[in-house]
Amino acid sequence: MEEQFHQEYGPKWSDQRVERMLGALVVGVVALLLAMIVTVFIRAWPSFSHNGLAWFGPGGNVDDQLNAIFLSGQNGLEYVYTFHGWPLIWSTILITGAAAVIGLVCALFVAVFIVEFAPEWMSNVLQPVIRFLASVPTVIYGLIGVVVLVPFIGNHLVTESQKASVAGVISLTGYSLLAATLVLTVMITPLMVSIFSDGLRAVKPGWLEGSLALGVNRWRTTWKIGVRSARPAIVAGTVLAVARAIGEAVMLAMISGSVGFAPNPADGLIFVYEPSRPLAPTIVKNIDQLSSPPANATLFAIAAVLLFSAATFSLTGYFARRAMRKYGAA
Amino acid sequence: MRIKTLAIAAISLLGLAAPASAGAVTLIGSGSVAAQPVLQALFATYHKKVNKKVNFVYTPNGGNAGVKDVQNGTSQFAGQARTPLPSDAGTTYIKMFLDGLCLDVNPKNPLSNITIQQTHDIYRGLVTNWSQVGSSLGTTIDPVGRDTNGGTYNFFLQAVLNNEPPASNVNALTADGLVVNAVKQDPNAIGYAGLAWQKKGLKPLKVNGIPCAPSKISVEPLKYPLSRYLFLVLPGDGSTSPKALLKFVDWARRSKLAGTVIAKAGGVPAFNKK
Numbered sequence: 001m002e003e004q005f006h007q008e009y010g011p012k013w014s015d016q017r018v019e020r021m022l023g024a025l026v027v028g029v030v031a032l033l034l035a036m037i038v039t040v041f042i043r044a045w046p047s048f049s050h051n052g053l054a055w056f057g058p059g060g061n062v063d064d065q066l067n068a069i070f071l072s073g074q075n076g077l078e079y080v081y082t083f084h085g086w087p088l089i090w091s092t093i094l095i096t097g098a099a100a101v102i103g104l105v106c107a108l109f110v111a112v113f114i115v116e117f118a119p120e121w122m123s124n125v126l127q128p129v130i131r132f133l134a135s136v137p138t139v140i141y142g143l144i145g146v147v148v149l150v151p152f153i154g155n156h157l158v159t160e161s162q163k164a165s166v167a168g169v170i171s172l173t174g175y176s177l178l179a180a181t182l183v184l185t186v187m188i189t190p191l192m193v194s195i196f197s198d199g200l201r202a203v204k205p206g207w208l209e210g211s212l213a214l215g216v217n218r219w220r221t222t223w224k225i226g227v228r229s230a231r232p233a234i235v236a237g238t239v240l241a242v243a244r245a246i247g248e249a250v251m252l253a254m255i256s257g258s259v260g261f262a263p264n265p266a267d268g269l270i271f272v273y274e275p276s277r278p279l280a281p282t283i284v285k286n287i288d289q290l291s292s293p294p295a296n297a298t299l300f301a302i303a304a305v306l307l308f309s310a311a312t313f314s315l316t317g318y319f320a321r322r323a324m325r326k327y328g329a330a
Numbered sequence: 331m332r333i334k335t336l337a338i339a340a341i342s343l344l345g346l347a348a349p350a351s352a353g354a355v356t357l358i359g360s361g362s363v364a365a366q367p368v369l370q371a372l373f374a375t376y377h378k379k380v381n382k383k384v385n386f387v388y389t390p391n392g393g394n395a396g397v398k399d400v401q402n403g404t405s406q407f408a409g410q411a412r413t414p415l416p417s418d419a420g421t422t423y424i425k426m427f428l429d430g431l432c433l434d435v436n437p438k439n440p441l442s443n444i445t446i447q448q449t450h451d452i453y454r455g456l457v458t459n460w461s462q463v464g465s466s467l468g469t470t471i472d473p474v475g476r477d478t479n480g481g482t483y484n485f486f487l488q489a490v491l492n493n494e495p496p497a498s499n500v501n502a503l504t505a506d507g508l509v510v511n512a513v514k515q516d517p518n519a520i521g522y523a524g525l526a527w528q529k530k531g532l533k534p535l536k537v538n539g540i541p542c543a544p545s546k547i548s549v550e551p552l553k554y555p556l557s558r559y560l561f562l563v564l565p566g567d568g569s570t571s572p573k574a575l576l577k578f579v580d581w582a583r584r585s586k587l588a589g590t591v592i593a594k595a596g597g598v599p600a601f602n603k604k
Contacts, residue, residue, distance in 0.1 A: 062402055067495055070478075146508065151515035154472075161469040161517075167458035171499045173472045173516055258477060258502040275501070285504065288394050288479040291417070 015202060038180035040304050046294070047301035050081035055301065058086035062260035064104045066298065073292025083298050087262035091276035091303075094177060094263065096236040096255065099184035104238055106185070107192035108227070114193070116222045127197075133190035142251035144154020145183040150174035150255055153273065162270050166263055170275055178272040183255060184248065195240065201299045216314040232321040239317030246280070253281035277307055351382060351548040355574045360389040361396020361408035363506045364482045366559045368427060369409050371595035372582050376565025380581060384574050393481025395519035397421060400565050406575055407436075407564040411481035411524070412488070422563040422568035424579060428598040431485060431556040432534035438517040441465035443536040446555055449490050452520060452593045458544075460518070469516065474512045474521035477502040485558055486522055507601070526596025544598045560597065 046053055065083050072080035114123045114130075154174025163172045203226050211221040227234070257275020260282070265271050277285070277300050289295035352465070359369075366388065391399075392580035396408030397418050414423050433449060435441055444463060451457040452473050460467035475496055476483040483502075487493055496502070503509050506523050513521040514531040525544065530535050534542040537555050548553045562579060564571050582588045589602030 057478065062500065063396045064495065067478075069551060146511065147515075154516055160469055163472075164459070166499075167470045168497070168499055171501055173471075173474075173512070173519070174503055175501055242500045254508070259498050261498065285477050285479070285502070288392060291398060309560070 018184065037307065039227055039309055040300055043300035044297060045299040046079075047081055047083060048304075050132070051083055051262040055085055056089060057082060057084055058262065062087050065167060066260070066282075069298050070286070070292045070295040073102060073294045073296075074290075079294040081294050081297065083301075084304075085279075085302070087260045088279045088282055088302070090262045090276060091177075091256070092246060092278040092280075094276070095180045095252065096242060098177075098181045099188060099245055100238065100242045102181070102185045103189040103192055103241060104234075107189045107237070108234065110189075110193045111196035111200055112222055112227065115197050116226065125177040126196075130190045130193050130197075134194055136187075137252075138187055138248060138251040139279070141183050141187050142254035145179055145255040146250070149179050150176075152291055153179055156191055158273050162273065166221045166270070166274075170257075170261055172270070172275075173257075174273075175255055175275045176273045177256070177263055179205065180256040180276075180278075181250055181272075183251060184245055185249070187251065188245050191244065192237045192241045195237030196234055199230035199237070200298075202233070203229050231324045233325065235317055235320045239313050243313050246309055246313075247275040247306060248282045249280035252278055253284045256281060258285060342389045350439065354385060355383060355572065356385040356387060357406055357572065357575050357578070358387050358404075359396070359401045359407040359409065360391050360405045361483050361563065362411045363390040363394035364393070364411040364429065364480070364524040364526070365426075366508040368429075368560070368592055368595040368597040372578075372588060375591045376578055376581060379426035379587065381574070381577075384578065392479035394484070395479055396481075396561050400563050400564075406565075406571060409486065410563050411558065412484040413561075414457070418563070420566065422435050422564045422566065424455065424564065424568065424583075425559045425600065426562050426579075426582060427560055427602075428547050428552075428600045429526070429558055429560050430542050430544075430547040430554050430598070431482065431489070431522050431524060431558060432446075432528055432532075433515050433520065433537055433556070434528070434532045434534050435523055436513055437531065437533045439465055439533065440468050441467070443518050445538050446490055449537075450492070453486075453491055453496045453500055453503045454494060455499050458499070469518045471518055472512075472519040473497075473500045473502045473521050474509050474516075475502050475565065476506065476509060476522075477504055480506070482506060482522070483583060484523065485556075489556055490557075503526075524596070525598070528596065544593065547598045559600070581586040 012284050050100050062084060068080050069083065072078065114126050118126065151174055153176060154172070158172045158174065166172065207229065208221055211225050212218070215226075256277055258277055258281075259275050261274065261276050263271050265272035267274070283299050283302055286295065286299060290299065332425060332473075342588070359490055369388060373388065377384060377386065390409075393408065393410040393412060396405060398408060399405035400408045407474035410423065411429070414421075439460070441460070441464065448457065450464045452471055453475065457463060458471055459511050460469055460471055461569055473496075475486065487495075498510040501512065503512060508528055510527050510529075513519045523532075523548070525542065528542070534543070540546050540554050542556075544553060547557045564575075583601050584603060586603045589604070592599045592602070
């Protein structure tokens with residue numbers, strides 16, 4: 001009897017073996033992650049230690065600084081590390097922030113519509129479409145941006161007098177904050193929608209039914225009970241989307257413009273047409289300079305900042321979700 | 331049962347991989363985007379007409395990146411669009427064919443001739459309006475160029491900008507194709523790209539009065555001011571490379587067939603038999 005059991009389900013201790021193997025796998029993954037973080041920060045250290053907090057501040061032309069850093073490593077002279085990354089950081093904040101806000105608002109309403117209001121056949125169609133959109137490779141969005149959106153902005157929205165007013169400093173050719181923000185929004189919104197709608201669907205039906213039974217109308221029920229109890233999912237979706245947006249490199253390298261310029265809201269409307277370059281595309285654009293030790297340190301410093309902000313975001317998201325869990329379903 | 335399925339799957343996978351490994355050689359290269367159209371044409375012809383057993387994989391990641399790949403052994407050869415620099419230690423440059431860097435504007439721009447000095451001033455941000463270089467367009471110039479990954483960027487830097495960095499209003503794009511695309515779509519743009527990229531929708535300017543055309547870019551003396559050699563970069567002194575690669579290089583440089591392929595793909599044959 002027992003022998004037969006063993007033949008069919010393997011030796012007695014197979015459970016423990018699985019446990020150990022999976023445990024080892026998890027330890028391996030965590031160790032790899034730690035090793036990666038440590039490597040990035042060790043490599044980045046020279047850049048941070050030479051600049052201190054000025055690394056994050058404004059000052060001078062960041063592209064000239066990057067060039068000087070690179071050349072100092074090529075020529076065998078004393079290494080130059082001076083780097084003031086504010087234009088890149090500001091560009092990242094502007095593009096990611098604007099895309100996150102626009103995306104959040106759109107995604108919330110779309111998710112509410114799909115879950116609560118759309119007829120069944122429609123949400124059956126929309127669901128897979130949105131999941132597909134969330135998984136489209138970002139290069140494709142970049143291509144569409146370069147071929148359609150950028151020339152449209154450059155040729156139809158930007159006027160000659162606007163271009164002339166900044167001539168010689170930057171070119172308003174359509175590679176702009178506006179293009180980058182729009183394409184990034186299109187990129188992250190589907191991700192948000194799919195997470196938001198999962199959250200809305202997980203709201204206990206009893207809660208909604210209770211509200212409806214008291215005569216509260218559908219919109220108010222959805223808004224006050226559904227959306228409110230799905231808040232942890234909304235935070236989670238937003239955090240995921242923002243983390244993805246911050247790290248987006250290839251698409252933004254294609255359409256944000258390539259100048260280390262800090263767009264100035266004081267310039268008026270023209271500001272949204274100004275080119276800039278966020279942190280992640282800077283790594284892509286200068287990847288060729290890794291062989292120069294100071295440039296290597298600077299690029300790893302940028303990577304460290306990205307890594308740190310992604311970690312901060314997921315931690316904030318985690319705590320926000322914990323705080324809200326007592327109100328919510330998810 | 332499951333094991334059987336797995337075995338069948340494994341065997342069929344092997345079957346897919348087999349044709350590639352049957353006595354064939356795959357040569358791995360990377361580098362210049364500018365040289366890509368001509369190199370790809372040479373690869374295809376060589377594989378089809380000369381030696382079916384030789385396959386090529388070429389990743390156009392920029393000439394400077396390609397040389398790095400050769401230095402650290404990830405590529406067996408690299409395409410390169412600029413002359414050797416001190417940082418290329420441990421590699422050998424072989425002249426493959428000639429190319430001209432054309433200065434392009436949108437066909438809507440009536441300008442037909444530009445000087446090296448004017449181009450220098452545009453890319454240094456000193457001249458910002460088309461009327462300043464004699465074009466009746468009268469609008470703001472949108473200069474477009476390559477980012478620092480491209481050998482084309484270095485060539486432009488040496489040949490036009492006297493090694494001064496381009497101004498901040500120059501939009502540095504990541505590929506020659508994107509530069510061409512930007513000029514096609516923007517009536518106010520000026521950009522630079524190799525002969526092979528000169529297709530419909532672009533207007534190559536005469537530089538110092540000499541048109542950017544294959545007939546003006548021939549073996550020395552190079553009449554067109556922005557003529558350049560395109561190189562193949564090999565590791566070491568070049569003798570350690572696989573025989574198949576050296577044979578291909580020799581064929582591409584000398585044979586008549588390769589000459590016609592180069593010309594058709596937009597390059598200018600330099601050493602091939604006529």
